[in-house]
Amino acid sequence: MAEDTATIGQRLILSDLQARNAAAIDDDRLEEWPGFFTEDCHYRITNHQDFSAGLRHGIIFADSRAMLEDRVAAIRGANIFEAQRYRHILNPPVISSAGNGWVAAVTGFAVIRTMQDGKSELFVSGEYRDRVMFDIAGGADQGVFAERVVVLDSQRIDTLLAIPL
Amino acid sequence: MAEDTATIGQRLILSDLQARNAAAIDDDRLEEWPGFFTEDCHYRITNHQDFSAGLRHGIIFADSRAMLEDRVAAIRGANIFEAQRYRHILNPPVISSAGNGWVAAVTGFAVIRTMQDGKSELFVSGEYRDRVMFDIAGGADQGVFAERVVVLDSQRIDTLLAIPL
Amino acid sequence: MAEDTATIGQRLILSDLQARNAAAIDDDRLEEWPGFFTEDCHYRITNHQDFSAGLRHGIIFADSRAMLEDRVAAIRGANIFEAQRYRHILNPPVISSAGNGWVAAVTGFAVIRTMQDGKSELFVSGEYRDRVMFDIAGGADQGVFAERVVVLDSQRIDTLLAIPL
16 A cells, blocks of 8 residues: 555545445436536546547546436436346455545446346446545545546447446 | 444444355355354345335245254255355445444345356345444454345346355 | 454555455556565465365466566467456455464455457456465555465366466
8 A cells, every 4th residue: 555645544435435326326326326426527438448548538428417417317317227227346446546635546346237037147347447535624524536437348338338337 | 424423443344244254155154154143133035126115025034043043954954055156246335324333234245156067157146234233242343243134136036046145 | 353363454455455466467467466476475276176175286376476477478478368358356355364464364256357359257256365464574554465375166267267366
């Protein structure tokens, strides 16, 4: 842990934020999802190949919390995704850098998808590249995503990808 | 972490309890499994659909540690399960509430099953809904399950489900 | 946690070491991999059946950091493994024993493999049986593997197994 200055408390807040975010998605509480991000957040889903090439586009791309809220509304409006459930599996985060009130971390993950007929399968794997702010001003012992880049291991993405990862 | 009062130490004890419990099952030390529970524990395995509907039945249902011990004896007596090995994969727990000497948490998990012929597959995924007591009186720095409800993502359960999850 | 004397800090250093090691492999920074081990380390990959029988051989076997470096050089020289990516998924470690400046732990894991055509699959599962030294003399808040035995759940191993686990 020499490369950073994250405290034990900050590590646990980070891991807790990631786990609560995953639980909200997996439990279909999508309306809570934008609340895990700052107002001017950056969120996108890309793949390893494009990310390594420095490309900034994404399968999903948002530059504000409002865009995340729009996305949730669109999913609810379309109403076609009830048939599937997600289950996020999360690694311990690896802190890449840290400063006063923030940490950057890379966190491996996988998602299992269960269809309505009961069939479960490995859906995607990849890593979260997060920048998390700690809400010190608010006095709350919580973090929030300022940036979350979801880098998938495979460039072959299911075209039905619609629920946030 | 604002919604609860669990300390860093309690979080680690919880996560450690879950990991040791999983390791005992995966290592076929089933006789140790009931010892992770209180004498008057509640344990059941159900699925998301039934759990959401408020149904209290389960594929496996136990209302005491003695019933868990009976289950282990039955598995050993039947002696038909040597052919498979489990591998639990655990998320960080999400604390839902906490009090004096206890926490309640929801924890995502998946289980990989390896058959005797060497074939491995994703077996089930779901979440543990745990209530854990901390053994303060005993002076031990350990937790024990007072309640563990295993909610599977899929309602299509393998009929051979016999080893505890 | 009564069976050991590992502190909260040591647990986090251990988990962090495991996560950074996995990230280096998954990100194809194989040259960093030997640096996670002591000079006179023991590393091997075996399976549950052979491990339980007390056999000391391995699919991969190394008795020093230099042998790990040789292995990386061989992989780079062969240059045939670019086609696949690994994604390690790690459990919380279970401490089995601890002493002055070291811990021994058993940690469940799974690896997902993504081929160049984009197909992802569960590759292997198993447990790490680690002995980790804490670098107290160096003043660094880091751990290093003195021993890592990778015990796979299945004895049917992919013959292409070449990247370290």
